Amino acid sequence: MEIFLQQLINGVTLGSIYGLIAIGYTMVFGIIGMVNFAHGDVFMLSAFIALLLLLLLTQMLGLAAAPAFVVALVASMALTALWNFAIERVAYRRLRGSFRLAPLISAIGMSTFLANFVTVTQGPNNKSIPPMWDQVIAITSGGAYDVTLSYKQILIVAVTGALLAAFWFVVQKTPLGRAQRACEQDAKMAALLGVDVNRTVALTFVIGAALAAVAGSLYLLQYGVVKSSDGFVPGVKAFTAAVLGGIGSLPGAVLGGLLIGLIETMWGQYFGSDYKDVAAFSVLAITLIFMPSGLMGRPDVEKV
Amino acid sequence: MPAERFVRALREAGWATLVVAGLSFPIIAYRAEPDFNNLLALQPRWPLFWQFCAAAFLLRFLLAFWSGDETKAKAPREKNWPKLPWLGPLALVFLTIYPLAVVALLGPQAALKWVDTYGVQILIYVLLGWGLNITVGLAGLLDLGYAAFYAVGAYAYALLAPATGLGFWALLPVCGLLAAFWGFCIGFPILRLRGDYLAIVTLAFAEIVRIVLINWDVVTHGEAGLFGFPGLNFFGLPFIPGPRGFAAHFGLPFQGIQKQIFLYYLVLVLALLANLVSLRLRRLPLGRAWEALREDEIACRALGLDTRNIKLTAFALGAFFAGIAGCLFALRQGFVSPSAFTFSESALILAIVVLGGGGSQLGVAVAAVFLVGASELLRELTFLKSVFGENFDPAQYRMLLVGLAMVAMMNFRPRGLVSTRAPTIKLGATS
Structure with a gap:
């Protein structure tokens, strides 16, 4: 029971990070209908940017760990957003009217480029930082196993919840959100009615990247290690989360993320960690085959 | 101004x-x-x-x-490459004499690298490219898990050769058929998905196959891989020194390169066979149906084509050639491990097809030579090390450039760099 509770906490933490990445997939898919395959690598890149900034601030400017992390997080959001803005401009914008697989192939190329770009510039090996904020709250004690909840985990879940609420508000209530939903329904009509489609799509990519950067920084904080091949598997899992929650739906993405995080940690606990990725990939295949609209999505009607 | x-x-x-x-x-x-x-x-x-x-x-x-000079109106420029009908036969003649010429020029020791790395390795990628071209280029099904079928072929040979005692002539079609069967099994449930979902699911299946290969220690020996399985033989004559070997039988002096040269011609013949099959199939109703499916699936269904079966044959046939290529890979390396079948391998093969301009046979071959050969060649250039530092590894830059090239292709010439991917027949075309 204690172990189950502990894995529940770990799963929700991991799931929150997947959820934050999944929002980026789901928003881009919603607005231009493409699978942004490079998004996982954008997440990895953001973790690297945060890592470098953190080292820069603590080693060269002598800041304490906590303010340095906050500054690194915010700066990483800005720089990753710039990256995704440039990526959209270079790799996807011209392809909106092309044949349907073109954006996906371009995104695969971009993903390959980003992973190898980081490998070339930063080396292929693990980069680990010393652990930060290790205080924990003991939830149960005296049993066979002490269940603990660390401050970091509380922070991660709280940040995810707050960001989900904020972006839910943005999409539902602000002019930007209205423009996004208009482009989602019919980009040509939205353009005729005076919505700047290019700007709206670019902003969607920027927001997605900023959220991925939050996820990347929190991932670095929680697990303390990142490497250049870390974009692929978390990326596919976050995409699984987006699909499971219903692609195009913001709360669905976070729900899907939580489910994938829980499935992965529980599988690792009770069936061994060798095949825990198989569990996530199987969920992806099964969802797409049997339930392509996911838990909270709308059914996808193919138009001629 | x-x-x-x-x-x-x-x-x-x-x-x-x-x-x-x-x-x-x-x-x-x-x-x-x-x-x-x-x-x-x-x-x-x-x-x-x-x-x-x-x-x-x-x-x-x-x-x-x-x-920036906007006074000059930009004329739409669609440059087609000149048709070069003599290029195919010329390439064929070159490929036929290539290993013998290299041996004659450099001697058997120095030629080994040129036959093995530049000959056999590139031809295996050409075969893989032509195989994936059936699925991606002709039928328009984006398969991101092609390395899984390649792995099935390689592991099928590595496991079955010692277990059954059969030679590779018997196992070669078995490897292909096993991979095709896997293609059929994986393809069956997913072929009604829309294009990009299908691509992602093939990726998921390929990763599952790779994880199973890593963890199923009893059979696959995990990360360490399989080795020590029987190698190549010339119709029963092994390539060994001594009286029972190939060299002694034909009264030749024994040289290590003989095996590589035989493997080269074997891969060449099989690759040409794959080429022939896809060229002929393009003219059959099945090939026409693939192309029609690629251009417009809904129209195909409206015309009463059985899209599921047509997609399945494209998927299984592509997988078949991957299985053959896997078997040849196992023979070339003498060693198979899961690290050879990662997603970046699938991405490289996909890049070969995409850069070759999906649907064009010659384009795919040129792209394979360029992508695989160029990075091997870069490794040779030692002066690059003095420019970029001692730990300069062109293999790292290869995938970086491959990624950029895929993006550039999609943006500037989405129908192919070397040739244009046009349907074989087109309504209203004047000939």
């Missing part, structure tokens, strides 16, 4: 430089490496950073200055 254009180009270049500076600020300007205490320390690389900024400024400036 040159002055106005100059100012505008300058402004454009300034913005581009700012963006590049932002993109490369921490990731290029600093590198994090563990120091003696195993703590990460930053190594500054500001010169590299300034070089990137300067390059961005110059490129953007020149581009903006030259293309």
